[in-house]
Amino acid sequence: MTKKQRALKAIEALKELYPVAHCSLDTTGxxxxxxxxxxxxxxxxxxxxQVTPVLFRKFPTLQSFVEADIKDIEDIIRSCGLYKTKAKDIKNMxxxxxxxxxxQVPDTMEDLTSLPGVGRKTANLVLGEVFGKPAVVADTHCIRLSGRIGLTTVTKDAYKVEKELRAILPPEESNDFCHRLVYHGRAVCTARSPKCDQCTLADICISCGKV
DNA sequence: ATCCCGAGGG
DNA sequence: CCCTCTGGAT
Incomplete structure (x- = not known):
């Protein structure tokens, strides 16, 4: 089975298992x-x-973030970890x-990634979710599952995984598929001990029972 | 101990 | 490639 064939089968199987595919971050705009x-x-x-409702109540507009005191942002987002760089990035972006x-939040990869603190993962998510463009969100789940299933050969470099996936995924499927990989990565194909015995991809996955 | 839908710098 | 930033969950 080629990678592309394997990908098409994975797409269909996950579609059935997770009919609704959307980002689980609770945001507007x-x-x-x-x-x-x-x-x-x-x-x-x-x-x-838990944090964003408080953050967006205190800073309801773009301008309010522009004028924000970094310390105030830090105080609200501290429990998310990496809070100093995140607070600085939020204000600077x-x-x-x-x-x-x-x-206006830009709608191209080049412009989005030019923003401080915005890398390809974030840019792809916004391009897909907000602007409806074909996107491959190569996050930790996507990278881990793609490697295990046998859709990709690289495992460390997120950008390489993104490119390998873009080469085999139908553009109109990639966005939802990446979201479903996240669902599946959290529920079944977990980082430490994946539940291969209850995995819907067992028959196509090259790592089934081997992790 | 090790991982969580990362990004930037070395 | 690697490391660091950082709190919380398991």
């Missing part, structure tokens, strides 16, 4: 998703969803959005 995604690094979505992009 591009700016909130951008900020919530930056907060989600090394942190659970549940924790981010808002400054750039205000000054370079007329107050």
């Amino acid at each position: 591009a700016l909130q998703l951008l900020i919530a995604t930056r907060l989600s690094a090394q942190c659970t979505d549940a924790r981010v969803n 808002c400054i750039d959005i205000a000054q370079k992009y007329g107050g």
Whole structure:
């Protein structure tokens, strides 16, 4: 079975298992998703969803973030971890959005990744979720599961995984598929001891029972 | 101990 | 490639 064939089978199987595919960060609009995604690094979505309502109540507009005291942002987001860099990134990305992009979150990979604290993972998520563009979100789950299932050969470099996946995934499927990999990575194909005995991908996965 | 939907710098 | 930033969950 080729990687592309394996991918198509995985797409269909996960579609059946997880009919609804969407980002579990609780946000409204591009700016909130951008900020919530930056907060989600090394942190659970549940924790981010606990923090963002407080954050967005205190800073309801782009301009309020531009004028924010970093310390106030830090105090609110501390429990998400990596709070110093995240707070600085949030303020600085808002400054750039205000000054370079007329107050609108940009809608291209190049412009998004030019923002402080916005890497390819965050940019892809926003491009897919907010702007409806084909995106491959190569996060920790996507990288781990793609490698295990046998869709990719590289395992460490996120950008290489993204490119390998883009080569075999139908563009119109990639966005939802990546979300479903996250669901599956949390529920079944966990980092430490994957539940291969109850995995819907058992018949196509090259690592079934071997991890 | 090891991992969580990362990004930037060396 | 590697490391660091960091709190919380398991």
